[in-house]
Amino acid sequence: MDKRTPWGRVVTRSSITGVITVAVVIALWFFLTSVTGIVGQYRFPSPQDFLASFVRLATEGYAGGTLIEQTLQSLWLVACGFFTAIVIGVPLGFAMGYDRRIEAFLNPVFLLLRPIPPLAWIPLAIVWLGLSDGSKILVIFVAAFVPSVINTFTGVRNVDRTLVEAAKVHGAGTSRLISEVYLPDAAPMIFTGLRLSLQASWTTLVAAELVGAFLGLGRVLSTAYRDINTAMILVAMVVIAIAGAFTTILLAQVEKRVIKWRTT
Amino acid sequence: MRRDYGPLWPWSVAGLVLFFGIWQAVVSAGLVSNFVLPSPLEVLDRTITLLGRPFAGYLLHEHVFSSFMRFLGGFSLAAVIGVPLGLMMGRFRLLEDIVTPLFEGYRYVAPLAWVPFAALWFGTGIGGPIMVIFTGAFAPCVINAYRGARLVDTYLIEAAQTHGAGEFRIAKEVLLPGALPSIVAGLRISAGLGWQSLIGAELIVVSSGIGYVMVQGQSNLSPSTVMTAMFVIGLVGLGIDFVLRFVEARVRAKWEGK
Numbered sequence: 001m002d003k004r005t006p007w008g009r010v011v012t013r014s015s016i017t018g019v020i021t022v023a024v025v026i027a028l029w030f031f032l033t034s035v036t037g038i039v040g041q042y043r044f045p046s047p048q049d050f051l052a053s054f055v056r057l058a059t060e061g062y063a064g065g066t067l068i069e070q071t072l073q074s075l076w077l078v079a080c081g082f083f084t085a086i087v088i089g090v091p092l093g094f095a096m097g098y099d100r101r102i103e104a105f106l107n108p109v110f111l112l113l114r115p116i117p118p119l120a121w122i123p124l125a126i127v128w129l130g131l132s133d134g135s136k137i138l139v140i141f142v143a144a145f146v147p148s149v150i151n152t153f154t155g156v157r158n159v160d161r162t163l164v165e166a167a168k169v170h171g172a173g174t175s176r177l178i179s180e181v182y183l184p185d186a187a188p189m190i191f192t193g194l195r196l197s198l199q200a201s202w203t204t205l206v207a208a209e210l211v212g213a214f215l216g217l218g219r220v221l222s223t224a225y226r227d228i229n230t231a232m233i234l235v236a237m238v239v240i241a242i243a244g245a246f247t248t249i250l251l252a253q254v255e256k257r258v259i260k261w262r263t264t
Numbered sequence: 265m266r267r268d269y270g271p272l273w274p275w276s277v278a279g280l281v282l283f284f285g286i287w288q289a290v291v292s293a294g295l296v297s298n299f300v301l302p303s304p305l306e307v308l309d310r311t312i313t314l315l316g317r318p319f320a321g322y323l324l325h326e327h328v329f330s331s332f333m334r335f336l337g338g339f340s341l342a343a344v345i346g347v348p349l350g351l352m353m354g355r356f357r358l359l360e361d362i363v364t365p366l367f368e369g370y371r372y373v374a375p376l377a378w379v380p381f382a383a384l385w386f387g388t389g390i391g392g393p394i395m396v397i398f399t400g401a402f403a404p405c406v407i408n409a410y411r412g413a414r415l416v417d418t419y420l421i422e423a424a425q426t427h428g429a430g431e432f433r434i435a436k437e438v439l440l441p442g443a444l445p446s447i448v449a450g451l452r453i454s455a456g457l458g459w460q461s462l463i464g465a466e467l468i469v470v471s472s473g474i475g476y477v478m479v480q481g482q483s484n485l486s487p488s489t490v491m492t493a494m495f496v497i498g499l500v501g502l503g504i505d506f507v508l509r510f511v512e513a514r515v516r517a518k519w520e521g522k
Contacts, residue, residue, distance in 0.1 A: 017361035104275035117460035123482035225380035
């Protein structure tokens with residue numbers, strides 16, 4: 001498997017099987033919808049319909065905007081909610097992990113609110129802020145907040161005590177202790193939290209936009225559902241998946257940079 | 265080193281008192297209208313009312329019951345399909361190679377994005393919501409069963425093979441017990457995601473259940489009803505997690521005691 005040629009790592013038995021599987025699935029899709037019509041267009045779209053709908057969304061637009069506009073709207077809301085959540089959540093989790101008094105102070109309230117799934121905040125957000133961008137950002141914030149606090153907390157709490165002691169013996173002050181011992185040691189766990197936060201952000205955004213929105217990928221999805229336009233439903237699902245994957249990969253790249261920088 | 269802070273419980277009490285105190289005070293002082301934020305006491309009062317007077321067609325606990333049955337349906341389906349699939353992927357390399365690309369694609373689709381297809385295919389009564397729960401709960405079942413199966417010592421499998429065990433017996437008596445702690449941990453994650461997906465489905469298309477109570481509360485501009493439902497949803501979620509946590513602890517104790 002590990003040949004020394006540049007292709008050795010790409011062309012493996014796994015990747016060949018994977019390519020064959022995907023090809024078979026696409027062929028089967030084509031066969032069931034376009035060729036035989038066993039699966040009707042109101043159940044699942046044919047590959048041609050799917051492509052046509054994609055082109056339609058990209059050029060003339062659907063549900064109030066083109067592909068770019070709808071995607072940017074959703075990305076923008078996720079970014080707002082996610083960044084607000086981590087800017088507040090990570091320091092809070094850090095403080096809770098660093099000082100047991102802060103943990104004792106905040107934990108009961110946190111335990112009380114945590115079991116409420118983020119999606120359950122949607123109606124309240126709508127009562128408070130209507131169908132505006134604000135209500136969606138609020139819900140995404142709630143969704144992304146919890147994992148970023150919990151994981152940062154766990155990461156900081158599990159920092160190797162010996163390291164902390166060693167740094168103190170060598171005369172490190174609180175700020176150096178935080179920047180050179182706690183943060184680097186807790187970084188992998190913090191990033192795990194951020195990844196979970198990001199995932200939760202997308203799930204919640206889709207739900208919030210399905211419940212009610214004027215623009216965005218969830219709006220495309222709900223309009224397509226109302227029109228029983230299965231091809232557009234599939235397009236929206238695929239675009240949501242790609243946008244989610246894109247942000248996840250972006251975060252993984254950031255993680256790689258940050259952790260490398262920390263350890264060297 | 266442990267810094268000595270003295271007893272910590274006063275901090276916890278202070279946190280809770282402050283939280284509910286500020287909430288009640290803000291409402292009592294009339295800083296926000298109760299159409300925006302009801303006081304904690306109003307929410308409690310509303311909860312008691314909804315248990316005795318039908319809202320959106322049913323009593324509160326009847327709504328909860330119908331949601332919970334849907335949850336059980338979708339969650340069991342995810343476990344019954346996902347766990348064996350994960351185990352088999354851990355056992356057979358070919359299956360792993362076939363499923364992985366499809367699975368990676370599916371994983372990036374947010375569970376709630378399946379709602380339109382679920383509603384078109386299976387309706388909004390029972391089938392649709394069950395499919396949405398299934399899509400939410402499926403991934404952790406598969407991933408954890410797979411990881412668990414990969415951790416099983418290959419010598420054990422080979423030993424079973426030399427003693428003439430068939431694939432079914434290997435799965436039942438070697439893979440499953442070996443992977444059990446990982447599987448149960450996966451089921452806990454699944455249950456949380458499944459419960460939350462159900463709430464989402466009920467918000468969007470379904471017209472009964474605890475999620476629907478929230479939708480009705482929202483359109484009647486009754487935030488106390490919405491918050492009652494949030495409270496109940498949290499409570500049921502906590503209950504589900506508590507039961508699975510108990511199972512997990514039992515499994516772990518048994519497994520490590522071996």
